[in-house]
Amino acid sequence: MKVLLIIITYTCLVSFRPPEEADYRKVFGDRYTWAVNWLEQNDAVIGEYACAFDIPAKELKAIVFPELIRYNKLFNAIEIESLKYLYVSEGKDYADFSVGYFQMKPSFGEMVE
Structure with missing residues (x-):
């Protein structure tokens, strides 16, 4: 039993490697x-x-950077046109999703005003 415990412990320690850092570029x-x-x-x-x-x-910059990576011109154009109709006609309970470089919701813009 002790031998089995030693083998399992050794195997776990030998196989453990710290995770590799992702190259986000x-x-x-x-x-x-x-x-x-x-x-x-x-x-x-x-x-x-x-x-x-x-x-x-x-x-x-640290706050904005991840949002810039997510930004997509085509999706943004579609989302903005959708919001122009849905948010205005149906309200924030129906359509309140993030748009633009900084991925801000219209309801946040209203709150800031």
Whole structure:
């Protein structure tokens, strides 16, 4: 019994490897590159708003970056047209999904106003 326990313990320890870190540039490909370029092109505006609201620019970029990777022009156009009709005519209980570069919901925009 002890021998079996030692063999199982040894096998578990030998087979354990820490997980490999994902290379997100490879995982997301062109979307990753596009998001990085977008942040670089809009760096001045991001810095301006970061100063205005006393928020570190790096934090703003960290929040925005994943949303930029998810952004898709075609889907965004379809979603916006859908929202124009559904959100206005049926309300936020019927259609309230995220759109735009920052993937914000119309109800959030109303709340901010």
